[in-house]
Amino acid sequence: MNAARLYLLLHVFLSAGVLVHTFEPFTTTMVVGLGLGTLGRTIYNYLHESCDSKWIDFNATGLEVDLESKLFGQHIASRIILKAVTGFMSNENPKKPLVLSLHGWTGTGKNFVSQMIADNVYKEGMDSSFVHIFTSELHFPHLSHFDTYKTQLQQWIRGNVSNCARSMFIFDEMDKMHPGLIDSIKPYLDYYDRLDGVSYRKAIFIFLSNAGGEGIIETALDFWKAGRDREELELKDLETVLSLSVFNNKRSGLWHTSLIDKNLVDFFVPFLPLEDRHVVQCVMAEMKARGLRPEQKVADQVARDVVYFPKSERVFSVKGCKTIASKLDYYT
Structure with a gap:
């Protein structure tokens, strides 16, 4: 529906004395009662973000261009992110949610990549109501409230995935998260068709952490000292040391987590230090x-x-x- 058509419909609504300044369910009910239900829903969906292809439409080419032109010095991360997200979003029936764990020193592009993914999945990008960001120090600050956080986190994810299967959850500052908290959502990341009637298999979970950064830096520095080009670095050079350091680091938020133990993290993505x-x-x-x-x-x-x-x-x-x-x- 183009803008002129929408304006005409709104004018008709106003002329009929129907409240159109806010299309809440109550307003839609009024419209249905007036015999204009389909029209009301059309205008409501035009103005409000909804969980459909109009608002959620993955742009693989856009993501590739963004990674190539805006993310610098991260040949490993770019390759993994593009293949992982493209493969997942192209699958209409994934076996489990996509779980990415991004690791590296500050300022290397972890948050930036999360934004790129959101921008190329959701029309509203990071402003989408289907993108949810958790920051450890803001949302989970007190260890004494640990059990409450677990319950709230489970309820929040369950409620939002029930609302839209293609939801994205970003957990920032994982290195500051209380160990064990992330295990509370382990069932939602597993290979289950449904849990209490809800399928989580189309959701995306992204963990951002500085944990493991030291190992990444050491490996990159060793390459530099040996006179080798950083582009020679491959995932296999970093993946094992990264997953082990994260699993055994009490400050990683993924310390001894069953997510790693049960291989529920699809990719540990290393972000190299920048030259x-x-x-x-x-x-x-x-x-x-x-x-x-x-x-x-x-x-x-x-x-x-x-x-x-x-x-x-x-x-x-x-x-x-x-x-x-x-x-x-x-x-x-």
Whole structure:
């Protein structure tokens, strides 16, 4: 339905004395009573996000382009994310939900990738009512409320998946989450057709964590010291050390979790530390996003002022691209 058609329908509604400023269920009932039920539902669905193909329509090409043009220095993560999400969203009958665990140092792109996935699955992107974000320090701050958090988390996920099977749940700061809490949703991530009448198999769960970052950095640094190109790094070089370090790290939020023990995490995705050249790319992309003409001189200056480690060699950015936006304000 185009905008002109919608405007005409709204004018008809107003002329008929029907309340159209808010299309809540009560309003729809009024419309049905007036013999205009189908029309009311059409306008309601046009104006309000609903769990259908109009609002949820995966764009595989869009995700691929975003990963290639906006995510820098993450050849392993890009490849895994694209294949995992594309394969899952193309399957009309998946056996279980998609569970991704993204690991790496701050500023390497974990949150950014979550946003890219949401932007290419939901018309409203991260603003979609079907995308739910949990932050450990905000939503689960007190260990004394542990049992309450477990119950609330279960109810929240059950309720939202009941409302829309294609829901996405993002758990940020997993390294700050109370160990054992995430196990409360283990049944929802397993190979069950239905639990109490609800199927969770089309949902997406994404865990974001700094845990395992040290191992990733050590491996990347070893490659650099050996004179090897970082693009030679493969998932097999990091996957085992990553899953073991996360499982055995009491501060990971996934410490001794049955999610790992039962192989319910589909992919542990490593995010590599960023080099100077990647920081430059981040600056150029930020200038472009702001509508500015990307200037190599400015990008180089911002990148030079970023803190790197090890101190003597200045190989990797301590904060990745996390502070780029604020630093760019200083130079533009």
